[in-house]
Amino acid sequence: KNQVEQSPQSLIILEGKNCTLQCNYTVSPFSNLRWYKQDTGRGPVSLTIMTFSENTKSNGRYTATLDADTKQSSLHITASQLSDSASYICVVSEISGGYNKLIFGAGTRLAVHP
């Protein structure tokens, strides 16, 4: 069972609308949590990174929240644009040996329609 679960698997919204993507994780010990955006045919690009002591982090129209007690995170996108169409991947860092081992969710595929 994957230690990082994302919902929904896919989402369609109209341009200008807001949306929220969810991420639940069971990774322990936990170092930090990242949200990545992956455009079709491209590699993932980091949007936000939060340690366990941070509750929220913003990057433009993207706002990520983290509840380390319930092991839940969300990514809120405001005033969506067509260019937001992509897969959004929740990634949790597990402390493993001398490096951060990343545990990836399967992603939420977002489509923004005009």
Added chain:
Amino acid sequence: ETGVTQTPRHLVMGMTNKKSLKCEQHLGHNAMYWYKQSAKKPLELMFVYSLEERVENNSVPSRFSPECPNSSHLFLHLHTLQPEDSALYLCASSQDGARGTQYFGPGTRLLVL
């Protein structure tokens, strides 16, 4: 551009072929990674090199052979692959002995016939 380049971007090969994927990072990082991304599945970590030493090998079949000649270059040598190996292969790099944010390349889309 993230500063991580991969070649080729697309590759079609038969099961008896031998090919190599190349990754180069221009960020001065000291850790590099190979990931496999199959459709609708999470990214799977294959190999990690930190300071040019392999520190992780996630039970990857021997038909995949990594090589890290220096901190800027990473190769993935492929031989006698199977159709189920068809996927997007992503390279990434990070700083601080792999504790920092990973920067991904655009990937190589591999199709094994």
